[in-house]
Amino acid sequence: MKRLVLVDRRSNRVCGDTAASGLFAPIWTTIADRDENIAGLAASAVRLLDESLGRTVRDYIFTPFASDQDSDGYLIFDCSGCKDAPAPPIASETPEPDETIYSIMTSCFYVGYIRRDH
16 A cells, blocks of 8 residues: 655654554545555645644645745655665654654655645
């Protein structure tokens, strides 16, 4: 199954990991089984994360590259097939956020950026 990790553009911290148990696992499993379009999967993961945090956003816009540091959104990494390195730890299970970010950025595939349009 697709494992996407969402990194907040402003804080450079992991905010969501579809492998994290309890985050939105049952819904994500259903979505990931039906949709193989990475832009659609990324938008769904961000929407589920925002809804779980009580945020209301008008629209989500997928782009291949992140915009400036002040934009409101998430860098999306696909950690499903980390072949050259061990898969990064599940974000909620590690006490070292800097090590987690480094692991994600060096072993996972950057797929794009989701900007939140308020």
